[in-house]
Amino acid sequence: MIRIGINGLGRIGRAIFRRNLEKNFFEVVAVNDINPDTRNIAYTLQFDTLYGRLEKSVKVVNNIIQVENLSPIHVSHENNISDVDWKKYKVDYIIDASGVLANVLEAKKITSSNLVKKIFVTHSPEEVDFTMVIGANEKELDIQKHNVISTSICDATAIAPVLKEVQSMSEIESGYITTLHPWLNYQNLMDGPSSSWSVPGEIYHHYALGRSVDGNMIPKPTTAMQATSKVLNPGSVNNIGSFSYRTPTAIVGSADITLSLKSKIDKQKLTNHFVNFEKKQRNHIFQNNFEPLVSLDFLKSDYSAVIDHR
Helix, strand or coil: CCEEEEECCCHHHHHHHHHHHHHCCCEEEEEECCCCCHHHHHHHHHCCCCCCCCCCCEEEECCEEEECCCCCEEEECCCCHHHCCCHHHCCCEEEECCCCHHHHHHHHHHHHCCCCCEEEECCCCCCCCEECCCCCCHHHCCCCCCCEEECCCHHHHHHHHHHHHHHCCCCEEEEEEEEEEECCCCCECCCCCCECCCCCCCECCCHHHHCECCCCCEEECCCHHHHHCCCCCHHHHCCEEEEEEEECCCCCCEEEEEEEECCCCCHHHHHHHHHHHHHHCCCCCEEEECCCCCHHHHCCCCCCEEEECC
16 A cells, blocks of 8 residues: 655644545555644544544554554654655655645655655645646646645635636636635734744734634635646636635635636536536546535535535
8 A cells, every 4th residue: 555654734634634544545654743742643633623533543652653453653743854754664655734835845855865756745836846736737747757746725726627617618718716715723813923834933924814813804815826827727817816815714615706708608508517527527526516505514525626506
């Protein structure tokens, strides 16, 4: 089985870990997190406010996490991804879910030294070999050439496949996208400066982002379309603007997409297109929703985008 190392056991790293327990895609053999308390790391894997209590028992023995019926998971606490002895644990691929830019810069050194085969980065920096969104540009991945691969950001993962399918029906002349994004861990419960997660020690110049997540909708510029343009033909999305609101909710985002198309497409034709796509798709890219649902009804969904046709 493929042996995986996870760098960063925050929100994304833990979600990947839990999903793999359900599907058994690979074997997690090593994790690295700046949290120096291994028992606390195990605790965050066992108990989760959003996803609930893990049914398997999680124990720590000699700085090794033991999840019931799984191989031992070796734990390290390095700030720099390069300082972890991934080779010692025979790691094939690393998932860097730390969100720290310095780790992306170090990733190429690791792959060029053949310490691991590939490194997957769970955000959308410039300093990678390729940015890939399933349903948008995965066929362009060159497995021989691309070693540090970005899986982009959540907004682009959802938006890019939608825009690609609309483009297959008509040229997009212009548009605007407004996203409603749950809070993130670098935001504050009480008003104060908002510290960057990707560049530790840096304070975001967007002061509103430092305001309390409790009770506030925080207007904020977004990199959604910047990230989307990396995986679609830039000329086809350059005329689409975007803006975001951070919402006082913990999970599940939403995007309102308004497009001006060169050709007229009625609602039924558009609905039929996505319904047919869902029936034939190999991966969980689109789910079509016709029910009067709310955000938490989509908790644990593994689809890239749920399209609300109501």
